[in-house]
Amino acid sequence: MCGIVGLFLKDKSLEPKLGEMLTDMLITMSDRGPDSAGIAVYGTDRDGFAKLTVQADDPARFAGLDDALSQALGCDVTLRVKDTHAVIELPEDKLAPAREALKELRPEARVMSAGEVIEIYKEVGLPGDVAKRFDIPHLQGSHGIGHTRMATESAVTTLGAHPFSTGPDQCLVHNGSLSNHNSLRRKLAREGVTVETENDTEVAAAYLTWKMQQGHSLGEALESGLEDLDGFYTFVVGTKDGFGVLRDPIACKPAVMAETDQYVAFGSEYRALVNLPGIEDARVWEPEPATVYFWKH
Numbered sequence: 001m002c003g004i005v006g007l008f009l010k011d012k013s014l015e016p017k018l019g020e021m022l023t024d025m026l027i028t029m030s031d032r033g034p035d036s037a038g039i040a041v042y043g044t045d046r047d048g049f050a051k052l053t054v055q056a057d058d059p060a061r062f063a064g065l066d067d068a069l070s071q072a073l074g075c076d077v078t079l080r081v082k083d084t085h086a087v088i089e090l091p092e093d094k095l096a097p098a099r100e101a102l103k104e105l106r107p108e109a110r111v112m113s114a115g116e117v118i119e120i121y122k123e124v125g126l127p128g129d130v131a132k133r134f135d136i137p138h139l140q141g142s143h144g145i146g147h148t149r150m151a152t153e154s155a156v157t158t159l160g161a162h163p164f165s166t167g168p169d170q171c172l173v174h175n176g177s178l179s180n181h182n183s184l185r186r187k188l189a190r191e192g193v194t195v196e197t198e199n200d201t202e203v204a205a206a207y208l209t210w211k212m213q214q215g216h217s218l219g220e221a222l223e224s225g226l227e228d229l230d231g232f233y234t235f236v237v238g239t240k241d242g243f244g245v246l247r248d249p250i251a252c253k254p255a256v257m258a259e260t261d262q263y264v265a266f267g268s269e270y271r272a273l274v275n276l277p278g279i280e281d282a283r284v285w286e287p288e289p290a291t292v293y294f295w296k297h
Contacts, residue, residue, distance in 0.1 A: 001150050002162075002175040003029025004255075006236040006266035007276075008143040008243035008295050012260060014277075018279030025265070025272045026146040029116035032150035032268060036038060036161035037130040038122025040171045040238055042140040045116040050092040053119050054102065054285075055085050055113040055158055055222075061106055062086045063087070072101040081134045085112065086119050092116065093105040095168075110159060115169030117141070117240055122161040141287040143243050145236045145266075147173035155198075167209035169240035174201040175253045175268060184228070204229060208237065219294040222246045226290055236266055241297040251289035258282040264295050 005025040009015055022039055022184055056062060059081060066079035066088070073094045080087045090098055095114060101110055113120040121134040127148045133136060147162035163171040175198035178184075184207060188195060193210045195202050207228065211221035218239050225235075225246065234253040237244040245266055258265045258273050260282045267273045272285070287293055 001032050002232065002291055003032030003148040003272070004145070004147040004173050004175050004236050004266065005147075005173065005267045005268070006143075006173075006238075006243060006245070007261070007270050008025045008264040011262035012142075015142055016140045018141045018144055020137040021276065022144050022146050023127070023137045024275055025267060026131070026148060028272045029148050029268055030126050030128065033150040034126060034208055035149045036122065036124045036158070037127040037146070037148040038120060038161045038163055039131070039136050039146040040113065040118060040163040040165070041119045041136075041139045041141040041144040042117045042169070042238060042240065043139065046089070048092055049089055049129065050114070050116050051090070052088040052095070052098060052102075052114050053085055053121070054088065054106075054109045054191070055112050056106065056109045057084060057158075057297070059084055059086075061108060063082040063090070063108060068105045069098060069101055072105065075141060082121065084123060085134060087119055087271060113165040113171065115240065116170065118165065118169045119166055120163055120171060122163065123158055124156055124161065129165065143238060145171065145173050145238050145243075159197050160199050162201055163238075164205040166195075166202065166206040167212065170205070170209055170212070170238065172201065172205040172208065172237045174204055174233055174235055176231060176248065178204060178229055178233060180230040181225040187284045200231075203236065204233070218244050219241050219292050222292045222294070234268075243295045245287055245293040247287055247289050247291070247292040251287075255287050257287055257293070258286065259286045
C-alpha cells in the first residue's frame with residue numbers, strides 16, 4: 001500500500017511552486033507508506049550541461065569530490081550538497097565518464113539520477129521528514145513525481161526507495177507488485193541493461209528504458225508493458241519533457257487524476273489533490289485500466 005503523486009505543469013507561472021505543491025501532495029499520502037519516501041523534480045536545463053544526483057550515507061565523503069572529478073575529467077565541475085545527496089553539474093559529454101570516475105573516487109556513492117534536468121532525492125523516513133532534509137519545497141521545475149513506500153518485496157533502504165531512474169532523465173514510481181520481475185531482470189541483463197537492486201519497481205523502470213533505447217516513445221513503451229509485465233501495478237513515469245500514467249488491466253490499486261488549464265495531477269487518493277489551485281473546477285477522473293495517459297511539453 002504505497003502512495004504516489006505526480007504533477008505536470010502547463011502554466012509556467014507555477015514552476016517556482018512545484019516543489020512546494022509536490023511536498024504537500026506527498027505528505028497527505030504518509031499513512032500509505034511509512035518506510036521511505038522520494039521525489040523526482042524536472043528543473044531547467046543549462047545548454048551543454050548535465051547533472052548527476054548521488055547519495056552517500058556519510059555526506060563528509062562529498063568533500064573535495066568536485067576538485068577530484070574536475071582533475072579526472074579535465075573540465076569544470078560544480079557540486080551542491082543537500083544532506084546525504086549531492087548534485088554534480090558538468091559538461092554533458094562528460095556524464096558517462098563521470099559515472100566511471102565516481103566508481104574509483106567514491107565507490108560508496110550511489111547514483112540516484114542522471115540527465116539534463118532531473119534531480120532525485122530519496123531516503124528512509126516519512127515524506128515530511130525527507131522533504132525537510134532536502135528542502136524539497138523550494139525546488140522549481142516543470143513536472144515531478146513522488147512516492148512514499150510500504151515495503152513488501154525488498155528491504156527498507158535508500159536504494160529500495162522510489163523513484164527509480166534507469167536512463168537519462170527517466171524515472172518511475174510504482175504501487176503494486178510484479179510477479180515476473182525475476183525472469184524479466186534476467187532478460188534485461190542479457191540485453192545489457194543493469195538492475196542494481198532486488199526491487200521489482202527498478203525492473204519496470206529498466207524495462208521502459210530498454211524499450212525507449214530501441215526507439216519507442218514513452219507511450220509506446222508503456223503499451224508494450226501491458227503485454228510483458230505481469231502483476232498488479234499503477235505506474236507514474238517521468239521523462240525530460242513528458243509525464244505518463246498506466247494501470248494494469250485489473251486496476252485494483254487506487255488512482256485519481258485531475259486536469260485544468262494549469263496542470264495535470266495524479267494521486268493515489270483524491271485527498272492528495274485537494275490543495276491544488278483551481279481543483280474545484282478541475283476535470284477529475286479515475287484512470288481506466290490498461291490505458292496509457294501521456295502528456296508532453
